[in-house]
Amino acid sequence: MALLEVRNIEKHFGNTKVLEDISFSLEEGKALAIIGSSGSGKTTLLRCLNFLETPDAGMITVGGETLFDSENTAAFGEEAIRQKRLHFGLVFQSFHLFPQYTALENVSLAGKLREKDKGRWPILEKQGMELLERMGLADRSGHYPHQLSGGQQQRVAIARALALHPDILCFDEPTSALDPELTGEVLKVIRSLAQQRTTMIIVTHEMAFARDVADEVIFMDGGLIVEQGNAREVIENPRQERTRQFLARY
Amino acid sequence: MFMTVVGALNQGFIQTLKLFTVTLLGAIPLGLVISFGSMSRFAPLRWLTRGVIWVIRGTPLMLQLIILYYIPGRLLGYSPWGTGESGRFLASAIAFIVNYACYFSEIYRGGIQGVPVGQQEAGLVLGMTRQEIFFKVTLLQMIKRVVPPMSNEIITLVKDTSLARIISFQEVIWAGQAFMKSSHGYSGLLWPLFFTGVYYLVFNGVVTLLLGRLERKLDYFR
Ligand SMILES: Nc1ncnc2c1ncn2[C@@H]1O[C@H](COP(=O)(O)OP(=O)(O)O)[C@@H](O)[C@H]1O
Numbered sequence: 001m002a003l004l005e006v007r008n009i010e011k012h013f014g015n016t017k018v019l020e021d022i023s024f025s026l027e028e029g030k031a032l033a034i035i036g037s038s039g040s041g042k043t044t045l046l047r048c049l050n051f052l053e054t055p056d057a058g059m060i061t062v063g064g065e066t067l068f069d070s071e072n073t074a075a076f077g078e079e080a081i082r083q084k085r086l087h088f089g090l091v092f093q094s095f096h097l098f099p100q101y102t103a104l105e106n107v108s109l110a111g112k113l114r115e116k117d118k119g120r121w122p123i124l125e126k127q128g129m130e131l132l133e134r135m136g137l138a139d140r141s142g143h144y145p146h147q148l149s150g151g152q153q154q155r156v157a158i159a160r161a162l163a164l165h166p167d168i169l170c171f172d173e174p175t176s177a178l179d180p181e182l183t184g185e186v187l188k189v190i191r192s193l194a195q196q197r198t199t200m201i202i203v204t205h206e207m208a209f210a211r212d213v214a215d216e217v218i219f220m221d222g223g224l225i226v227e228q229g230n231a232r233e234v235i236e237n238p239r240q241e242r243t244r245q246f247l248a249r250y
Numbered sequence: 251m252f253m254t255v256v257g258a259l260n261q262g263f264i265q266t267l268k269l270f271t272v273t274l275l276g277a278i279p280l281g282l283v284i285s286f287g288s289m290s291r292f293a294p295l296r297w298l299t300r301g302v303i304w305v306i307r308g309t310p311l312m313l314q315l316i317i318l319y320y321i322p323g324r325l326l327g328y329s330p331w332g333t334g335e336s337g338r339f340l341a342s343a344i345a346f347i348v349n350y351a352c353y354f355s356e357i358y359r360g361g362i363q364g365v366p367v368g369q370q371e372a373g374l375v376l377g378m379t380r381q382e383i384f385f386k387v388t389l390l391q392m393i394k395r396v397v398p399p400m401s402n403e404i405i406t407l408v409k410d411t412s413l414a415r416i417i418s419f420q421e422v423i424w425a426g427q428a429f430m431k432s433s434h435g436y437s438g439l440l441w442p443l444f445f446t447g448v449y450y451l452v453f454n455g456v457v458t459l460l461l462g463r464l465e466r467k468l469d470y471f472r
Pocket residue numbers: 013018036037038039040041042043044045
């Protein structure tokens with residue numbers, strides 16, 4: 001059975017329908033790329049998975065546990081949501097690091113807040129340090145975000161999300177806010193996560209990257225899934241006309 | 251003569267300091283309460299609060315002092331403030347606290363709304379509670395934004411305390427002016443009044459120094 005099951009998600013803002021009948025599933029250890037032009041609802045979809053938005057309809061299941069069901073919203077108080085959203089991690093387009101904390105503090109803050117036994121904090125810091133090393137940032141652990149380049153900041157943000165061991169890590173255009181010469185270092189890190197079988201959902205405009213790194217791809221347009229399938233097949237040989245038109249721009 | 255005058259001015263200056271300190275201690279927290287009111291999701295409370303802020307900021311503090319000190323007495327037939335200097339201090343303190351709290355609340359509102367929503371969302375996604383997000387993430391960023399405009403207001407407050415002279419609160423200007431008529435056995439002296447300026451300069455110098463130090467303390471992040 002798939003790790004993640006998304007069933008018939010719908011989302012409106014006022015009268016505009018932003019997501020319509022979104023259904024897909026994701027196996028453990030696989031990477032899913034979501035592509036589509038701006039305004040097609042990709043960010044909203046990730047925000048729904050991370051409980052920053054509440055879908056108007058649909059169901060979200062992770063590892064057999066129903067995290068969201070629009071038929072039964074009574075069970076979803078703030079505290080319950082706080083626990084459920086930890087199944088997901090989210091890396092934002094513009095990083096959103098906490099400016100008053102060093103790279104290492106950014107990575108270990110949330111874990112420390114959850115760990116009441118301060119005796120275990122050194123372990124969390126050690127794990128944070130290891131994550132920063134994996135991101136190639138061992139020598140930057142004591143730097144504040146404003147002392148880091150955009151690419152470095154985004155890698156700290158990835159480490160911060162990984163620190164809580166989410167089942168599924170989501171990326172919302174992780175390189176779109178970066179200068180072109182800095183996208184490579186971030187994509188390299190995501191690629192190595194894929195090789196280590198991290199379950200991921202990656203919204204991206206980097207088509208070659210999506211083709212090479214993702215297992216599956218979803219093409220969205222106007223809040224709908226137009227085409228989904230094997231990443232390489234869909235990106236190299238799209239079956240839908242709209243997908244073809246979109247890919248022709250890259 | 252000089253020592254006598256300085257002694258009298260010092261006494262007045264102690265009253266100035268008292269009013270300054272009490273105003274800050276009252277207006278800093280009250281301003282936060284008012285700023286929450288002005289951002290309330292409950293529209294009537296939000297508009298009421300903003301209305302009050304508009305009136306308080308739109309009229310002179312001197313007028314507010316006069317109204318607060320004299321009008322209740324007219325209506326009630328006796329002064330609720332009590333007699334003498336303690337009554338004048340109480341009325342001044344309340345007028346100053348309310349007035350400055352309204353100014354502070356607008357600064358806080360800017361500070362709170364100036365912290366990007368992304369900070370809050372990053373905290374939420376990491377499973378933090380709203381309280382944890384406020385105290386561990388947003389608060390310090392808010393303080394950093396608020397310190398420079400607050401410094402301006404606090405320096406203005408140092409000088410504004412002299413407005414309480416209008417209801418004869420015996421602060422340093424009152425003490426200096428008293429020598430023009432007669433005070434402590436001297437009369438017709440003009441210079442003590444001018445000399446009060448030195449008190450304000452020195453006091454403002456100290457306040458500016460302290461606030462500058464606080465600002466630099468928060469300089470380590472952006
Ligand atoms: N908070 C919101 N309120 C109203 N409309 C929104 C909001 N967020 C997104 N939208 C609209 O939803 C649509 C999809 O947006 P988004 O999910 O950000 O698309 P994408 O990430 O694919 O560019 C857009 O038309 C956008 O204007």
